[in-house]
Amino acid sequence: MTVSQVSFGSHEPVLEVKNLTVKYIGDTRSTTAVDRVSFSIGTGEVFGLAGESGCGKSTIANSIMRLLKDPAKIAGGSISFGGKDVLAMSPEELRRFRWQDVAMVFQSAMNSLNPVLTIGEQIMDIFTTHAGYSRKESLRRAGELLELVRIDSARLKSYPHQLSGGMRQRAVIAMAVALKPSLLILDEPTTALDVVVQQEIMAQIKELQRELGFSVLFITHDMSLMVELSHRMAVMYGGRIVETAKAQDVYTNPRHPYTQALMSAFPPLTGPRVPLTGLPDGVKFRNIPDLTEAAPGHFVAPVSADNSAADTAIMEGAAR
């Protein structure tokens, strides 16, 4: 598929996802949460995955980390990381792959810190378990790591509840990049934070990314935030990608009606007040076809309001 070959710059892709299909299998029926999704992320590239709750974006992140649990099953497709097949890894390989190759910051990750251990102990854990450093060396590195995200290394002795939400989130991000992974997955990293803190954390991630050169898979429903951070992005709906292009192109010229609705869900901060319409209640897209190239590097799933043309998504309830 051509889509997976387009990446930012001419670098080798770090991560390649091809035709990934994930199903949640129940006793009586099963749901396809992710449906034939393909994308790739280049070295040092920030790739955004946008969409609303339930569209399958977190399921994709969990499949890449091989964190899916029953009843979720990867039903088809492949995930390769630096040429290695992620889906075929043994438990031992997976252990190394997680955190060393790919690290993930979960939604409201700041609550994932252990309340009875100090920040320092938790960071040292990573070094002693995954990298095999001595305790003394680990402590030194832990201090460096906190300073990297501009937290005073004296805070190593603090317990999580003694830090503010923003600091905790920063600490978690520092822990994620501790072993210099080549891919960082951020699943709604700032949703639980105030705007001012959110902007500072995003700036911090950008800076770390420039410094350490890792690639990022950035998952959020906030289009403004996504366009600001990502080089390239994809918009998901009902388990399928409906549009993918350079972030700026999606921002200036969204082509899929769903992308347009997402974009206009964020009123601007400048200019005159214009009436916006989101997606009307009840509008659904069905049978979303594969992407076609609408402009160089800009892939969109074709849509039509009626069923007349073959290979186009059906937009239901649009007349209302």
Add this chain to the structure above:
Amino acid sequence: MSHAVLSPQRPSADTEGPALEVRGLGKSFPIGGLFSRDSVRALHGVDLTIGRGEIVALVGESGSGKSTLARCVARLEKPSSGQILIDGVDVLKRDRFQASRAFRSQLQMVFQDPFGSLNPAHRVEHFLRRSLAIHRKGGSSETETQQRLEELMTTVGLQADMLNSYPHELSGGQRQRVAIARALAVEPQVILADEPTSMLDVSVRIGVLNLMRKLRDEQGISMLYITHDLASARYLADRTAVMFAGELVEEGESLDLLANPAHPYTQLLVSAVPDPARSGSYDPVRRAGLRQAVMASTTCMFDGDPNQACSAEEPVRHRVGETENSHWVRCHLYRPQAGAGGHALATEPTDNEASA
């Protein structure tokens, strides 16, 4: 929905004073043990007026006291001081111990979480019917009640057959519409909406905001819209008030306020909103300067203005720009009580307050 032009200031038909007035509202919560006399000041001297048919947005970060204000005004919390006037009557004096039914029929709330605010064991019809019955707004006969129910559903953009649905069968946006319909059933003059869209999916948020505007335009309901999202406040509200550490710091016509924020805290908030149109505008040096100015400004933009004297002790309101924008800002020199603002800005990474 017909709104070819979104008038920034709705021509006010009222001549009989504001719909809701809050005067000098304060609220402290006791902290510490049983014998502790310490308290934390969540609200202090808040003055806020909502005209008839006006939408006022209250913005601020979490912990700034906006929800405490809403809870006090809705009488879910007992204010420590101040007055709440509806139609010029102080409801704190009128109903001293708890909110009366008369008060509830004047003011209704819409909460943040439509999943939690609707009882899962009942059908939609139950919620609306109960509101109508308790406040005797259902008319004299069953046919009238039925008609009123269907009317309510149409008003909030739902189909009448959804009256038989259970909350779990509806989407988040539809549930929030039911919550709004329930508030409307009472025919209130003021609706307090505390972050009504923050738990909804992005693509249906605008629909709920448009509905709130429609209710104002068509039924003249006044609203206090509490949010942390400046862009939606600008989109919906006629006026916006900014809250910081339990006190209002700036207020004005929404477009003017966000175009020309005068208080450093407002500037801080405005500069932090993600906006692809000005991507890469984050400047840590300017940010540190703003934080400094919020906590301890040494200068005020009105220093030396003979008409508007500054004061470090009294929260003086300076007028900003033209009078018709009714834009004011609290004097920068004014210091809130020690520690009051600490929480909101404690996230600054370079701060030295070493917690125990």
